[in-house]
Amino acid sequence: MAGIKDVAKKAQVGVGTVSRMINDSGYVSEETRKKIEIAMKELNYTPNELARNLYHKRTGIIAVLVPNITSPFFAEFVNHVEAELYKYGYKMMLCNTEKENNAEAEYLDMLNRHIVDGIITGVHSLNVETYEKINKPIVALDRYLGEDIPVVTANHKEGGRLAAELLVKNGCRNVLHFTGSTEISSPYLERHFEFERVMRNHGINVFTYQLRLNRFDVEYYREAAKDAFSKSADYDGIFAVDELAVECMNEVIRSKKRVPEDIKIVAYDGTFIADMTEPRLTVIAQPIDSLAKESVRLLRDLMNGKSFKNKQIILDVQIRSGGTTFNS
Amino acid sequence: MAGIKDVAKKAQVGVGTVSRMINDSGYVSEETRKKIEIAMKELNYTPNELARNLYHKRTGIIAVLVPNITSPFFAEFVNHVEAELYKYGYKMMLCNTEKENNAEAEYLDMLNRHIVDGIITGVHSLNVETYEKINKPIVALDRYLGEDIPVVTANHKEGGRLAAELLVKNGCRNVLHFTGSTEISSPYLERHFEFERVMRNHGINVFTYQLRLNRFDVEYYREAAKDAFSKSADYDGIFAVDELAVECMNEVIRSKKRVPEDIKIVAYDGTFIADMTEPRLTVIAQPIDSLAKESVRLLRDLMNGKSFKNKQIILDVQIRSGGTTFNS
Numbered sequence: 050m051a052g053i054k055d056v057a058k059k060a061q062v063g064v065g066t067v068s069r070m071i072n073d074s075g076y077v078s079e080e081t082r083k084k085i086e087i088a089m090k091e092l093n094y095t096p097n098e099l100a101r102n103l104y105h106k107r108t109g110i111i112a113v114l115v116p117n118i119t120s121p122f123f124a125e126f127v128n129h130v131e132a133e134l135y136k137y138g139y140k141m142m143l144c145n146t147e148k149e150n151n152a153e154a155e156y157l158d159m160l161n162r163h164i165v166d167g168i169i170t171g172v173h174s175l176n177v178e179t180y181e182k183i184n185k186p187i188v189a190l191d192r193y194l195g196e197d198i199p200v201v202t203a204n205h206k207e208g209g210r211l212a213a214e215l216l217v218k219n220g221c222r223n224v225l226h227f228t229g230s231t232e233i234s235s236p237y238l239e240r241h242f243e244f245e246r247v248m249r250n251h252g253i254n255v256f257t258y259q260l261r262l263n264r265f266d267v268e269y270y271r272e273a274a275k276d277a278f279s280k281s282a283d284y285d286g287i288f289a290v291d292e293l294a295v296e297c298m299n300e301v302i303r304s305k306k307r308v309p310e311d312i313k314i315v316a317y318d319g320t321f322i323a324d325m326t327e328p329r330l331t332v333i334a335q336p337i338d339s340l341a342k343e344s345v346r347l348l349r350d351l352m353n354g355k356s357f358k359n360k361q362i363i364l365d366v367q368i369r370s371g372g373t374t375f376n377s
Numbered sequence: 378m379a380g381i382k383d384v385a386k387k388a389q390v391g392v393g394t395v396s397r398m399i400n401d402s403g404y405v406s407e408e409t410r411k412k413i414e415i416a417m418k419e420l421n422y423t424p425n426e427l428a429r430n431l432y433h434k435r436t437g438i439i440a441v442l443v444p445n446i447t448s449p450f451f452a453e454f455v456n457h458v459e460a461e462l463y464k465y466g467y468k469m470m471l472c473n474t475e476k477e478n479n480a481e482a483e484y485l486d487m488l489n490r491h492i493v494d495g496i497i498t499g500v501h502s503l504n505v506e507t508y509e510k511i512n513k514p515i516v517a518l519d520r521y522l523g524e525d526i527p528v529v530t531a532n533h534k535e536g537g538r539l540a541a542e543l544l545v546k547n548g549c550r551n552v553l554h555f556t557g558s559t560e561i562s563s564p565y566l567e568r569h570f571e572f573e574r575v576m577r578n579h580g581i582n583v584f585t586y587q588l589r590l591n592r593f594d595v596e597y598y599r600e601a602a603k604d605a606f607s608k609s610a611d612y613d614g615i616f617a618v619d620e621l622a623v624e625c626m627n628e629v630i631r632s633k634k635r636v637p638e639d640i641k642i643v644a645y646d647g648t649f650i651a652d653m654t655e656p657r658l659t660v661i662a663q664p665i666d667s668l669a670k671e672s673v674r675l676l677r678d679l680m681n682g683k684s685f686k687n688k689q690i691i692l693d694v695q696i697r698s699g700g701t702t703f704n705s
Contacts, residue, residue: 110438110470118456119649124447131446132476140487142438143471148460159468267649292653299655321447321595325620325650327627 051092060088107166111348112142112156114170120265121291121320122337123171126190129341130169137349139166146172147263160185167348170194173235186351188344191237199347199360202236203335208366209243212288212315212333217247219313219374221286223254225277227293230262236361240317240333244288256281260293270296278304287314291322294330298373314373328372336364379420388416435494439676440470440484442498448593449619449648450665451499454518457669458497465677467494474500475591488513495676498522501563514679516672519565527675527688530564531663536694537571540616540643540661545575547641547702549614551582553605555621558590564689568645568661572616584609588621598624606632615642619650622658626701642701656700664692 053071057064062081069075070085077085088094111134115123131141142165146152153175159165160183167186173194180187180194187198194200216224226248228241248255258277261269274296278284282304287297294316301312308314308328316323319334343362351357381399385392390409397403398413405413416422439462443451459469470493474480481503487493488511495514501522508515508522517528544552554576556569576583586605589597602624606612610632615625622644629640636642636656644651647662671690679685 118446118459119449119452121447124452127471128446128473131471131473135472135476135480140470140472140492142468143455143459144463144468145456145459148463152463164468267652271652295653299653302655322653324595324599325623325627325653327630 051094053094055092056085056088056094059092060084108164109139110142110165111139112144112159112165112168114144114146114153114156114168114172116145116147116172116263117265118143118145121322122318122335123265125320125337126171126341129338130345133342133345137345146174154179157183160187167352169344169348186348188348188351190340190344191235193234193236196359197357199351199357199362200236201340201344201347201362202364203340203366204363205237205240205366206243208317208333208335209240210247211366211368212240212317213244213247213251215315215331215368215374216286216288216313217251217253219286219309221253221313223256223281223283224248224286224288225256225258225281225284225297226287227258227260227273227277227289229260231259236363256284265292267292267296271299274300285312287312289314289316291316291318291320291330291332294373295322295326298326298330308373309375313375316373319369323369323371326371326373331371331374332369333366334369335366339364379422381422383420384413384416384422387420388412436492437467438470438493439467440472440487440493440496442472442474442481442484442496442500444473444475444500444591445593446471446473449650450646450663451593453648453665454499454669457666458673461670461673465673474502475593482507485511488515495680497672497676514676516676516679518668518672519563521562521564524687525685527679527685527690528564529668529672529675529690530692531668531694532691533565533568533694534571536645536661536663537568538575539694539696540568540645541572541575541579543643543659543696543702544614544616544641545579545581547614547637549581549641551584551609551611552576552614552616553584553586553609553612553625554615555586555588555601555605555617557588559587564691584612593620595620595624599627602628613640615640617642617644619644619646619648619658619660622701623650623654626654626658637701637703641703644701647697651697651699654699654701659699659702660697661694662697663694667692 053067054064057067066077066081067085070077070082113127113130115127118124118127134141144152144156153172156168160168169188171190173192177195180198189198189200191202229238231238245255260273270293278300289297294314298308298314301308306312316330316332319332323330323332381395382392385395394405395413398405398410441455441458443455446452446455462469472480472484481500484496488496497516499518501520505523508526515526517526519530521528554572557566559566573583588601598621606628617625622642626636626642629636634640644658644660647660651658651660
């Protein structure tokens, strides 16, 4: 295989000149450039990307960490992140952290060792102190990881309020509410607090069902729906994430009740799953596309040397009316 | 930041010795190793991974190309591939090729430039000649890319036969059959040929509906289902991939017919989507986990210098009975 020396010889220039051109590290005249390009072409020479990256101390690779890619919310988020990164010439390394306890630490280590230029993370099992030690580009989705790491999140508090008011308007009096695990500190928990606050203000009964941490599989959601329905037959309203809302709808169908006549459902997230039921789910939709774009924008800012203190980007959610509620 | 020279000085050994140890490129005595390790620790030195990779001509990164990660089949495949790669110390770079026409060519180029060590691809828009020129580790899922590139696939022919026989056993006489685009050459098309062959042998009417290439979104599937049902109201059986089968089920519900009493449904793939309906879909399940594991195994073989000629791994499919058919 031809090397940089062969190229220099063929183009009749010095090795340093070829190196300057490949690495874009100094002046090379237009005429010389052409000669080198022709020599490269004739020798079928491709510059070694690793060597070039070593020189520039960047790899063009961004790591994205999510608990589980088969979860529709994370699948859509990752899909948009990858497209956005691609636009700016970055490649995405993807890690499902669910399978391994120490994957998160390993990726932080890769950031330190210059294998990736930055991290966008939707997970968090290490403590905040670990993140505080790392002075490198990291952006968090829905996670608080210390004041130096910007957070991108939807307005979950507003989401909780919208969901609650919708069920109130629909005349619900006994509402089943599935909450995420409160073991971790995440802005998305605010939707639950706000939902319950509004419900209390209206004097409505809320049955709170707390889900386990980091379980996003259909099997678990089905169990949880069944379990919740085994505890009471009085629910006339439900608030749950998309996949769980689908499983609740299946429970309602099995119990021979009707949606929305007997039981109203408001789902949270608004992934493609919410459009696959008959009728479609009424959802509080997260702006997944914008969450992805903002995450990439902040990460690029960090990689360009910008720094942030307690930066939080909060994006609007919106009601998307389906057939599982009346007037909305 | 401390460099290799600082480590050598502190450990009172030569720079070459430190380099040999870091790169695992020659003998270093146990005693010297210890001294170097202590020096590295004291100086908080982390070897530059890029430099090390440059030396070894490997990056430990595998690119995985799929049309769209939000498609449940590809999401599950990628999930398993990533977990399997992780086991062997590899990281996964993921590309959704749907968004960009030339992403496929770009990744092949990255393989040539030593940015990734290998590729597992579930897409194919470039011609086979392009792939034949590349003498590097590539494994194809469900795609024929020339005799040097091993193919991992499910036994789709058997899948087509099982689906057909199941609908025959269920007494169907007018079956709606959604086929993939026949524009590309893929082993998965065999299920369609075999399905129609068995149906013809039994004298059963088949309404074939050809889907567009590379559309995996819910919106399109809903349209296709609606369109197919607008053409006839006589179907008593349906054969379609999971997401489309769900949309067909919704069409049946809207037309006030019953599944499986009036219309039987057999879905193909067996992703988590198939378990989210009421009743659950009867499916011909692809062994997605094994498809992923075999892809990684073959890729590792290729990276270890093995070569294959016309290698094809064909894995068994199986019927998973749900409630959208009777006896199965």
